[in-house]
Amino acid sequence: MTRILPTLAAALAASLAVAGTSLAQDAATTDTPAAAPQAGGAAAAPAEAGAQPAAEPSEFAAAVEKLSPLVQDVQVVGPWSEGDEHGVWRTVMVQPAGDDAKAHFFIQQLDASGHDGLAVRSTTEIPEIAKMDGQIVGYRADDPNEAEPNSLSLFFEVVPSDGEISETYELHFMPGQPYMFGPASN
Numbered sequence: 001m002t003r004i005l006p007t008l009a010a011a012l013a014a015s016l017a018v019a020g021t022s023l024a025q026d027a028a029t030t031d032t033p034a035a036a037p038q039a040g041g042a043a044a045a046p047a048e049a050g051a052q053p054a055a056e057p058s059e060f061a062a063a064v065e066k067l068s069p070l071v072q073d074v075q076v077v078g079p080w081s082e083g084d085e086h087g088v089w090r091t092v093m094v095q096p097a098g099d100d101a102k103a104h105f106f107i108q109q110l111d112a113s114g115h116d117g118l119a120v121r122s123t124t125e126i127p128e129i130a131k132m133d134g135q136i137v138g139y140r141a142d143d144p145n146e147a148e149p150n151s152l153s154l155f156f157e158v159v160p161s162d163g164e165i166s167e168t169y170e171l172h173f174m175p176g177q178p179y180m181f182g183p184a185s186n
Helices: 004-022 059-066 127-131
Strands: 071-082 085-094 104-111 119-125 134-141 152-160 167-173 180-183
Touching (some): 071 152, 085 134, 104 127
């Protein structure tokens, strides 16, 4: 676990960049037109005296720009480990436009074991969430289970479309095994 903590900070910082590349949609670049030459042939001066030219966007800003507008939520919800491999769990909620559009929920296992930063190890959609009659208003992860450090448990607060009192649902996920999703048991 102590090996994961230093890497977790780097993983969290890089997760946004990975989100951009793993969920990116090819966005058209928008170039700012160059200033038109003035009568003497010189380019127009900046509008403000002492204004700095725009800096080139960083790779992180470029990753954010590439995110699809359908992506409504991206969260790193906790670490995982399996033998010498380790990384973080990331959740992604995608919501199409429209009044009746349903949220699609994905779990990604990001591997931080390599020297090239994070890599997407797996992506799994939880289709039951898109079939729910209600709206997810929040979710949280439990701390990793010490007996199964490669597992993930999430708890969702869902407001039914015909009610005002939220209901809690739970998801227990373990790579390579069937997951469990349903109303939370007390």
